[in-house]
Amino acid sequence: MxxxxxxxxxxxxxxxxxxxxxxxxxxxxxxxxxxxxxxxxxxxxxxxxxxxxxxxxxxxxxxGRRKRLLVADMDSTIIGVECIDEIAAEAGVGAQVAAITERAMQGALDFEAALRERVALLAGLPEAALDRVCATRVRLNPGARRLVQTMNALGAVTALVSGGFTWFTERVAAEAGFGVHRANTLIIENGRLTGAVAAPILGRAAKRETLEALAAEAGLSPRDAVAVGDGANDAEMLRAAGLGVAFRAKPTLRSVADAVIDHADLTAVLSLQGIAEEERRG
Known part of the structure; x- marks a missing residue:
């Protein structure tokens, strides 16, 4: 078979x-x-x-379906929102930023340039707004914690790799149980966003490079990884992985994925690997 x-x-x-x-x-x-x-x-x-x-x-x-490295996107994958859009709503520029985000996730815009453009619109926003977004709008998607905790229990490396911001990945990684998180760093001075993001920007190519680096650090091949994402900036990461999963994804990502999840929750990533109920945790 x-x-x-x-x-x-x-x-x-x-x-x-x-x-x-x-x-x-x-x-x-x-x-x-x-x-x-x-x-x-x-x-x-x-x-x-x-x-x-x-x-x-x-x-x-x-x-060869069972993988030893899980690399997951955060926004609209592990959590149900795009954090930058939620921050923008706090800054009163929600519609403007959301429109740019949608085009970037569809692959119509260069991700790095689009990120800088959106972050610039957030200049002057108090850091306390990030706390409000995290407390009231950031929630794990169904199955996220169980996916991560099961992979941990089976000895896999688990990494949250996002084109978003470390301010959020640190908190989401802790809640879900990821061992590693990587993202972009918002520059904050005197308690307010400056409108800038630290270089280098973690975008499409950097996500793939991060997967490859994490695999090498663990003595693995990228083919030993399962990668999960939803947007165009996840495409190179999914192509590099042994199992690339598009979750509630944009058409540009669906076309390059090995598997597509439209209906089930994130525990489907376990099922795709043949990991049955009795092995699951969380």
Missing amino acids: DRVLVLTAAGSLPDAALARAEAAGGRLLRRLAPDAAELGGEVESAAAALAGLAVDANILPAA
């Missing part, structure tokens, strides 16, 4: 979906969790039979 079909869904995987996949030639290998199953057999036909259902159907190589 060269390939497997991994099915994931929100909450629970409907029996009707499994039955449809099996009727199309899929063969149930095991239930990984209430919301996930692994099938062999005619995987292409089985996946096609599920079109239109609220089920993620990803075909992957059967061998």
